[in-house]
Amino acid sequence: MEHHSLWQTIFYRSLAAHEKIPASRYLQLATVDNHGHPHCRTLVFRGFNQDKNQMYLHTDNRSEKMSQLERHNSVEACWYFSETREQFRFSGHVESISDKKSISHKKSISQSEQSKTTSCSPEAQRLRLTHWQNLSDALRESYGQNYDIAKPDENFVLLILHITRVDYLRLAPLPHLRVIYHLDASENWQAKSALP
Amino acid sequence: MEHHSLWQTIFYRSLAAHEKIPASRYLQLATVDNHGHPHCRTLVFRGFNQDKNQMYLHTDNRSEKMSQLERHNSVEACWYFSETREQFRFSGHVESISDKKSISHKKSISQSEQSKTTSCSPEAQRLRLTHWQNLSDALRESYGQNYDIAKPDENFVLLILHITRVDYLRLAPLPHLRVIYHLDASENWQAKSALP
Numbered sequence: 001m002e003h004h005s006l007w008q009t010i011f012y013r014s015l016a017a018h019e020k021i022p023a024s025r026y027l028q029l030a031t032v033d034n035h036g037h038p039h040c041r042t043l044v045f046r047g048f049n050q051d052k053n054q055m056y057l058h059t060d061n062r063s064e065k066m067s068q069l070e071r072h073n074s075v076e077a078c079w080y081f082s083e084t085r086e087q088f089r090f091s092g093h094v095e096s097i098s099d100k101k102s103i104s105h106k107k108s109i110s111q112s113e114q115s116k117t118t119s120c121s122p123e124a125q126r127l128r129l130t131h132w133q134n135l136s137d138a139l140r141e142s143y144g145q146n147y148d149i150a151k152p153d154e155n156f157v158l159l160i161l162h163i164t165r166v167d168y169l170r171l172a173p174l175p176h177l178r179v180i181y182h183l184d185a186s187e188n189w190q191a192k193s194a195l196p
Numbered sequence: 197m198e199h200h201s202l203w204q205t206i207f208y209r210s211l212a213a214h215e216k217i218p219a220s221r222y223l224q225l226a227t228v229d230n231h232g233h234p235h236c237r238t239l240v241f242r243g244f245n246q247d248k249n250q251m252y253l254h255t256d257n258r259s260e261k262m263s264q265l266e267r268h269n270s271v272e273a274c275w276y277f278s279e280t281r282e283q284f285r286f287s288g289h290v291e292s293i294s295d296k297k298s299i300s301h302k303k304s305i306s307q308s309e310q311s312k313t314t315s316c317s318p319e320a321q322r323l324r325l326t327h328w329q330n331l332s333d334a335l336r337e338s339y340g341q342n343y344d345i346a347k348p349d350e351n352f353v354l355l356i357l358h359i360t361r362v363d364y365l366r367l368a369p370l371p372h373l374r375v376i377y378h379l380d381a382s383e384n385w386q387a388k389s390a391l392p
Contacts, residue, residue: 030224032234036232037228037270038226040285074233076234080219082222089236089237195258
């Protein structure tokens with residue numbers, strides 16, 4: 001068995017317990033707008049890389065969350081699992097992998113801000129292409145009029161949430177349990193219990 | 197039949213369609229901390245006043261969200277209804293109705309900030325008492341050691357979300373539908389369609 005951090009073991013168990021419930025793939029992503037106000041919407045979980053502590057999400061380049069993430073890429077994702085009554089709150093920053101043309105256009109507007117939130121490394125673009133190819137036809141069509149399975153639509157954005165903190169809450173069985181995990185400066189996970 | 201605004205009619209229909217699913221009473225509340233970072237957690241829906249466009253939620257005075265709300269009371273609540281595949285995003289500001297002693301203590305620290313987020317009007321305290329009395333014994337016990345049904349525990353806080361904007365998204369049946377409702381300066385609801 002591969003090595004999992006403490007919270008990953010719990011997280012995989014929760015995922016497995018809900019694998020037959022489609023709505024359990026939905027989580028809520030909180031962002032901040034340019035007035036400093038919070039926003040929150042439902043997104044579909046698109047995968048997880050346990051070695052890199054990365055969660056994958058998809059969005060459309062035309063969405064409001066994209067302009068919010070370009071200015072402020074610190075986020076929190078809240079995922080509630082109804083059957084086991086567990087909540088995971090994943091905090092970290094989001095890296096947006098979007099179309100190269102789109103990135104270069106935006107760079108001319110605000111280069112310093114943009115550099116925080118996008119990347120066009122070949123590796124990141126390959127990952128974006130893989131996510132694009134794994135989508136259903138209907139989802140690919142939702143990004144634009146003429147889609148090509150070999151090339152992601154310019155509106156298709158892969159979001160990589162780099163997780164640095166996990167706030168875990170278990171509401172059942174009693175007593176409630178809350179543990180906060182954070183990645184320390186040496187990239188090791190530390191855990192401490194907290195008041196539920 | 198009572199008069200409902202456009203979005204309230206849809207909202208009541210969604211509530212009715214999910215009334216037998218306990219997990220459908222859960223929504224996610226997004227707030228901002230004093231570093232400007234977003235946070236998001238699951239709360240239980242505790243009622244709605246259609247005439248005042250108020251949503252009710254409960255929290256514990258010791259929670260992190262309380263200190264966040266005292267500094268920044270603009271929030272967004274995201275509520276996803278799994279059976280009908282609808283999402284409501286409720287934006288507005290939160291008024292916190294907490295224990296009078298607690299309020300006066302905090303006022304000495306930061307009077308100007310505090311005044312935005314709390315109220316101790318007799319009407320608000322009566323509403324808080326009603327909410328307290330409607331809780332189960334187990335929930336009342338969760339706020340403190342020695343609870344009195346006639347008097348809310350000092351840690352029990354009633355949150356009133358004053359809704360001024362509703363972002364409604366319907367994912368089924370196709371085509372997707374998104375309508376944004378906002379309360380205008382004359383306190384009338386205006387609707388406009390948006391890109392899903």
